[in-house]
Amino acid sequence: MSRIGKKPVELPQGVTASISGQTVEVKGPKGTRSFKATDDVTLALDEGKLTVTPRGTSKRARQQWGMSRSMVSNLVTGVSTGFRKELEIQGVGYRAAVAGNVLKLSLGYSHEVNFEVPAGVTVTTPKQTEIVVEGIDQQLVGQVAANIREWRAPEPYKGKGIRYKGEFIFRKEGKKK
Numbered sequence: 001m002s003r004i005g006k007k008p009v010e011l012p013q014g015v016t017a018s019i020s021g022q023t024v025e026v027k028g029p030k031g032t033r034s035f036k037a038t039d040d041v042t043l044a045l046d047e048g049k050l051t052v053t054p055r056g057t058s059k060r061a062r063q064q065w066g067m068s069r070s071m072v073s074n075l076v077t078g079v080s081t082g083f084r085k086e087l088e089i090q091g092v093g094y095r096a097a098v099a100g101n102v103l104k105l106s107l108g109y110s111h112e113v114n115f116e117v118p119a120g121v122t123v124t125t126p127k128q129t130e131i132v133v134e135g136i137d138q139q140l141v142g143q144v145a146a147n148i149r150e151w152r153a154p155e156p157y158k159g160k161g162i163r164y165k166g167e168f169i170f171r172k173e174g175k176k177k
Contacts, residue, residue, distance in 0.1 A: 005065035008049040009073045012080050017050055019043050024050065024072055028079030031136050035071045040064040043072075050076075078136035085145035087131040091160035094152070095128040103131070107152040107162075115148060123148075131162075 011017055015028040024043055025034040037043055037052070040061040044051045052069040054061040077083070089096060089107075097104045103123050105113040117123045121135040121144050131148060135141045145164070154161035156172040163169060 003066075005052055005054070005062075005069045007069065008051045009069065009076055011048045011050065011076060015076060015080050017045055017076075019045050019050075024075065026072075026075040026079050028076070030079050030082050033075045033078055033136060035068075035075055037068045037071075038064050041068045043068075074138050078138060082134055082136050083138045083141045085133045085141055086165035087133070087145060087148060087162050088165050089129045089131070089162050090154070091152075091158075094160070094162075096125050096131050097128065098123055098125050103148065105148075105151060108160075113151050115151070118144060130165075 015026060017024060017026045019025075022037045022039065022043065023034055024037065025032065040055055040058070041064050042053045042055055044053070050072055052065060052072065054065040091108065093106060094108060095106050098117075101117050103115040103117055103125075105115060107113060118140065120137055120140055121133060123144070124132045124134070126132060133141050133145045133148070135144075149162045149164070152161040154163045154167075154169045156170060157174060159169050159171060
């Protein structure tokens, strides 16, 4: 039994949803998003609540039940409040700046890294050592943050690199003489 799938998705103030077949379209103050569910689940909208129910008791139907409910919930969260990932840069001379649609990263390489920011995501740098990735698509925000982090992942000896805010890096002791 899906415990997540049983809960209905509440629509907050200012968010509207419409269902046509297996497609849910959610509109809110931050934009519009849609999700096409598989034929294993049934979508219903009543009194400001979206409910997902499985069609049958097969294993696939039960798997899609919880997943579809989570996807719809993420659509509602995205168009109402949005998603945000914060990254911090540690290391001498490491810094970031945004110029138009390009994130310029100085990460100790012989050249500056120019990261093209994809459509649907905004990247800001409140400080030279902080990067904030925001958008309405949770998957895209997380992927962009991971791609930025990939340029210089934190190393375990000095902790230099790009890390998520609050991320713990397991530190290693250096070589003994």
